[in-house]
Amino acid sequence: MSQARILVVGAGFAGSVTARVLAEAGCCVTVLDKRPHVGGNAYDTHDEHGVLVHPYGPHIFHTNSDKVFRWLSRFTEWRPYEHRVLASVKGQLLPIPINRTTLNRLYGLNLDEAGAAAYLEKVRVPVDPIKTSEDAVLSSVGPDLCDLFFRGYTRKQWGLELGQLSAGVVARIPTRTNDDDRYFTDTHQCMPKHGYTRMFENILDHPFVRVVTGVDDDGYAKNHREPPLHTVYTGPIDVYFGMRFGPLPYRSIRFEHVHLPDVSQHQPVGTVNYPNDYDFTRITEFKHITGQQTGAGTSIVREYPQDAGDPYYPVPRPENEVLYRRYRQLADALPNVTFVGRLAQYRYYNMDQVVATGMHAARKILASLRV
Numbered sequence: 001m002s003q004a005r006i007l008v009v010g011a012g013f014a015g016s017v018t019a020r021v022l023a024e025a026g027c028c029v030t031v032l033d034k035r036p037h038v039g040g041n042a043y044d045t046h047d048e049h050g051v052l053v054h055p056y057g058p059h060i061f062h063t064n065s066d067k068v069f070r071w072l073s074r075f076t077e078w079r080p081y082e083h084r085v086l087a088s089v090k091g092q093l094l095p096i097p098i099n100r101t102t103l104n105r106l107y108g109l110n111l112d113e114a115g116a117a118a119y120l121e122k123v124r125v126p127v128d129p130i131k132t133s134e135d136a137v138l139s140s141v142g143p144d145l146c147d148l149f150f151r152g153y154t155r156k157q158w159g160l161e162l163g164q165l166s167a168g169v170v171a172r173i174p175t176r177t178n179d180d181d182r183y184f185t186d187t188h189q190c191m192p193k194h195g196y197t198r199m200f201e202n203i204l205d206h207p208f209v210r211v212v213t214g215v216d217d218d219g220y221a222k223n224h225r226e227p228p229l230h231t232v233y234t235g236p237i238d239v240y241f242g243m244r245f246g247p248l249p250y251r252s253i254r255f256e257h258v259h260l261p262d263v264s265q266h267q268p269v270g271t272v273n274y275p276n277d278y279d280f281t282r283i284t285e286f287k288h289i290t291g292q293q294t295g296a297g298t299s300i301v302r303e304y305p306q307d308a309g310d311p312y313y314p315v316p317r318p319e320n321e322v323l324y325r326r327y328r329q330l331a332d333a334l335p336n337v338t339f340v341g342r343l344a345q346y347r348y349y350n351m352d353q354v355v356a357t358g359m360h361a362a363r364k365i366l367a368s369l370r371v
């Protein structure tokens with residue numbers, strides 16, 4: 001195959017993975033990002049106090065896909081890490097996902113596993129069919145636990161009621177009757193040993209990949225005088241089409257990063273959720289996650305969800321899916337452009353899912369170029 005010129009817009013997981021697979025197949029790839037760095041939202045960097053932080057919010061890697069894990073392992077070593085989250089409810093820090101410990105400590109009970117299952121069976125309010133996140137929560141834990149752990153958090157996070165969001169949003173959080181207090185149960189749970197940014201630099205370190213960061217909106221034209229054979233676009237799909245059907249809602253977040261110089265540990269686990277108090281949803285303390293030994297001093301981030309700002313979350317609800325489908329139709333009519341990633345596919349994807357979609361997208365592009 002003669003060297004196909006490919007333009008990749010966005011240097012996050014979607015763009016970087018696609019670029020690497022295409023380059024290894026012999027394509028000549030230019031990756032552009034308007035941010036001054038690679039990694040997209042998974043970018044990490046040392047703050048001015050030397051603590052490795054995630055400027056765009058805490059990113060914990062977890063996957064059940066051996067294939068994704070194996071592929072990324074070419075570009076990083078790993079540090080084992082299992083994330084734990086506590087929710088601040090009624091003056092206590094209780095495990096979330098809700099488990100046996102949560103029930104016993106919240107209600108002053110002494111349930112064993114069968115007792116916890118029976119308790120939930122008694123309080124749950126089955127809804128059939130389950131359509132919204134409210135249906136999903138009520139069906140698994142009933143109204144009281146719903147109000148204490150989910151209603152307020154969801155209102156803050158999305159600016160919407162539980163009943164206005166698709167069931168898949170809260171279905172991310174399981175309910176347990178045992179004492180497992182891990183946030184995720186995936187077979188692979190770990191952090192890139194030297195950080196995400198180093199991993200991205202390694203992914204993009206290929207003789208056929210050229211990376212240009214800090215491009216302006218004119219980036220295409222300036223960096224690619226000849227039109228590419230194929231474009232991979234990983235930004236918001238509605239922006240690509242000039243929002244001609246109106247803007248697709250994305251939820252943003254203001255991240256308040258704070259360094260506490262005299263505190264060696266701010267909280268007992270990586271993340272504490274605040275479903276009912278404050279304007280922020282959660283506080284994450286980075287050194288739990290990265291394993292960095294910082295001695296005195298620790299860095300935390302508070303997350304304040306908002307509408308305005310960089311698009312971070314697609315908002316999963318039926319009317320948004322309808323609007324997305326209209327943009328998708330336009331996208332499908334462009335054989336030389338591939339839309340991939342969380343913003344371009346308007347999907348609430350975790351990192352590993354984006355890696356898988358990037359690999360898939362690259363294979364499809366290669367197949368189309370060989371025709």
Ligand code: FAD
Binds near residue numbers: 349
């Ligand atoms: P992005 O990372 O958004 O990358 C897209 C890139 O495209 C951006 O860098 C952007 O600057 C660039 N771009 C867009 N438009 C243009 C343009 N016109 N020109 C040039 N460049 C452009 N996932 C997990 O698995 N575990 C977690 O713990 C986790 N935590 C998260 C916490 C938060 C607060 C958020 C917001 C997300 C979290 N995620 C987590 C999800 C994870 O961030 C995404 O799945 C993944 O990073 C998406 O990769 P992407 O390449 O699709 O998008």
Ligand code: UDP
Binds near residue numbers: 173
């Ligand atoms: N959620 C909640 N209370 C919690 C944790 C999560 O209500 O303590 C709901 C909320 O709607 C949130 C969704 O579950 O947006 C998904 O949570 P997750 O932690 O997966 O969100 P992310 O890490 O993607 O922001």
